[in-house]
Amino acid sequence: MDHEHTAHTHTHTGHTDAAQAGGASWSTAVQATLHCLTGCAIGEVLGMVIGTALGWGNLPTTVLAIVLAFFFGYSLTLRGVLKAGMGFRAALRVALAADTLSIAVMELIDNGVIVLWPDAMDAELADLLFWVSLAISLAIAFVVTVPVNKWMIGRGKGHAVVHQHHAH
Known part of the structure; x- marks a missing residue:
């Protein structure tokens, strides 16, 4: 039993040491981005479906899709951090810190491609x-x-930041 706990601690410590040393694995980055993509995709699709179904124009539909992408992106992180036992206010700060840049880049690129794609x-x-x-x-x-x-x-x-709080 002690060996299993030590292995978990060692794995987590290795991740933290890599972050402190200025490096992160591509695998970790892919996992984090998949998490971000999930929230963004849910929000994007839902926003575009709602706006398009209601006959809204491109601008309000895009704004709704972006707002929902951030909402669902943050919500997925919040769910995990709250499940780990963190209070809502602290969990919200963690979600904002963890996801804002990632979601913003994803939304900028995603919506930029759609805008530039002929007839999309x-x-x-x-x-x-x-x-x-x-x-x-x-x-x-x-x-x-x-x-x-x-x-x-x-x-x-x-x-x-999210991974640090999952360990506690």
């Missing part, structure tokens, strides 16, 4: 272009955001 902003829910452009824009945003998360985690920021 005018695609309807039933159009293949709507779903293809959304999926590809999220994939590009993921690829761009992984190095951002690697850089932040390597400096003890971003999802490194």
Whole structure:
């Protein structure tokens, strides 16, 4: 039993030491970005579906999608940190610190691709272009955001903060 606890502590310590030394693994960065992508994708899709279904214009639909992407991104982190026993106010601070830059980069890239993609902003829910452009824009945003998360985690920021609180 002691050996199992020591192994867990050693693994966590190794992660923290890597962050303090200025490095983070690509695997850790990918996992953090997948977490971010999940929240962003839920919010983006829901916002675009709601705005498009209600016949809203591009700007209000995009704003709703971005707001919901941040909401769901933060909510996923909050859920995990609250589950680890942290109070709501402290958990909210952790979520804001962990996810704001990651979500912002992902949203900037995702929405930038959609805006630049010919006819994507005018695609309807039933159009293949709507779903293809959304999926590809999220994939590009993921690829761009992984190095951002690697850089932040390597400096003890971003999802490194979340991992510190999961251990407690």
